């Protein structure tokens with residue numbers, strides 16, 4: 076019997092490089108072994124994304140179709156009305172999602188927008204969905220107010236290594252990102268933080284990103300790994316294609332370094348074959364964005380995802396933490412799970 080992989084916060088560059096340099100099969104076997112110590116290998120968590128405020132962002136992130144610095148032809152939209160957001164959340168729940176993630180193209184939320192955003196959190200939570208938001212930088216006061224409203228997760232990506240960061244974004248610093256993550260932690264919310272691959276970063280930058288995430292005082296509960304979606308009009312529209320095996324390797328290394336975190340196969344699935352996605356699940360990815368649109372770019376059609384799950388024998392992960400349940404609740408959960416799986420596939 077193998078010892079359970081420890082959650083470590085002292086990963087060195089050499090150690091992580093050694094993982095990346097393992098033969099592919101050895102790396103995947105190791106990642107899958109760790110994965111099974113912490114998770115059911117046949118369950119994938121399912122989240123739905125909604126852009127609640129689109130485009131005209133003051134930041135200059137070179138990958139992003141929503142930055143006001145580039146002309147990507149995107150239609151700008153003001154903050155969506157609360158009722159419209161709730162309508163989308165109801166639809167996400169009906170299609171089998173368990174978490175609803177709301178994203179805004181802001182540097183940080185303005186004071187005048189906070190009451191609306193708080194209403195959205197309360198309303199989505201009341202539907203029985205987990206709530207997640209990504210609104211840019213947060214000071215401690217705003218983080219505390221969102222936590223108080225019941226926000227479960229805050230997404231704030233480190234995106235790449237500290238060394239490569241200013242080649243991609245100049246309007247904020249790596250330290251700004253770390254400060255927001257600190258405020259989110261202090262407020263008691265769960266952290267969703269990851270990065271993007273395929274922006275021209277080196278292997279050392281990927282190592283740097285994963286070390287930053289894993290060596291945080293507490294690892295993020297959710298780690299989205301995005302493959303760059305190349306959008307016309309952004310400075311990265313002609314970025315060189317990433318070697319797909321390097322993408323899968325990065326998922327496997329993230330799984331080994333952050334054994335208890337959900338690793339999300341995030342943007343870029345539309346550009347991946349079913350076989351590649353299956354390989355990332357084997358490498359330890361256990362969460363996806365589900366629904367035809369990410370924030371502004373396409374995601375696979377839901378029926379294609381349902382078919383893929385069915386072909387692979389994967390079930391959508393249910394939401395209640397078993398540690399918090401009474402015996403009666405556990406029985407109810409198992410019953411509900413059977414019904415939900417059946418209706419998920421019928422959807």
Ligand code: SAM
Pocket residue numbers: 138139140141178179180181182209210211212230231232234270271301302303304305306342370
């Ligand atoms: N404005 C907020 C922020 O940047 O923190 C929240 C929304 S922003 C769109 C959320 C994340 O989406 C970014 O941190 C980035 O990792 C990811 N993202 C944006 N454009 C992308 C693209 N073209 N390909 C892959 N990921 C992308």
Ligand code: DTB
Pocket residue numbers: 124140141178209230232269270299300301304341342369370371372373
């Ligand atoms: C994350 O890491 N990826 C999501 C979510 N967090 C907010 C966003 C992906 C955006 C892809 C480009 C777009 O659709 O605009």
Ligand code: SF4
Pocket residue numbers: 132133134135136139140141142143179180181182211
């Ligand atoms: Fe704005 Fe976020 Fe896009 Fe950067 S990633 S331009 S902060 S919406």
